[in-house]
Amino acid sequence: MAGLSKPIDVRGRKPYSVDQFVIPDGSSEYIKEILISNGEIRDRVQKLRCEIAYHYQGKNLFVFGVLQGAAKFMFSLFENFPYVYQHKLIEAKSYIGTRSGPVHIGDINADALSGRDVLIVEDIIDRGKTLDELLSRLNHLPNSIEVCALLDKPDARAVDVSVKYTGFIIPNEFVVGFGLDYNDDFRYFPHIAVLKEKVYSG
Ligand code: IMP
Ligand code: MG
16 A cells, blocks of 8 residues: 555535434524535544554654644544554644734754654645644654644645645635534534534624
8 A cells, every 4th residue: 555545525416415414402593514524534634644644654753732622633633543653733723713923833852853754644634824833833853743733724825845645635614513613613523514604603
């Protein structure tokens, strides 16, 4: 399995309606439509895990999960991973509501990464600024640095960043679910979904 699979592009696909899947009680009044079902996420995560395992066999893997959004994805991705690795969660924040702003990144002990093979795990690549900032902080010491993102919104990109492992390509819309939030809400939602307008208007 030397080659990498292509991300699943859901941009041209008709979204699912909320009544087609089981959703948490009380959430249907906020969710407009579902872009990616929980089952599809889990199947794709399994494939990414296989590809990552293939690549990091015999390497000195250090995984960085970017808080808060990527925590759920990172733990799913590394569940039953067949090799030893270290992981750490780091804080990065650039959104207030659906508005993006300056990137804030928590402390990184870069010395611990010397000679390691670093994998950054992100929930979503949007403008690319968070990842770009993070990469610039890690740039010198590791043996290698790669990125794995559950979602990619290429139509929103402002900074060119290279992502080796991508789950899905989605349209340029604000999404929630599977760890992704709107003001710390909807992380619990099992599917990747678009919210109704009324959620934003208050
Ligand atoms: P970037 O710096 O614009 O690439 O933004 C990346 C970060 O913003 C991600 O790690 C997310 O935490 C957050 N973000 C971007 N788009 C969305 C979205 O559609 N839903 C939830 N969070 C998002
Ligand atoms: Mg994030």
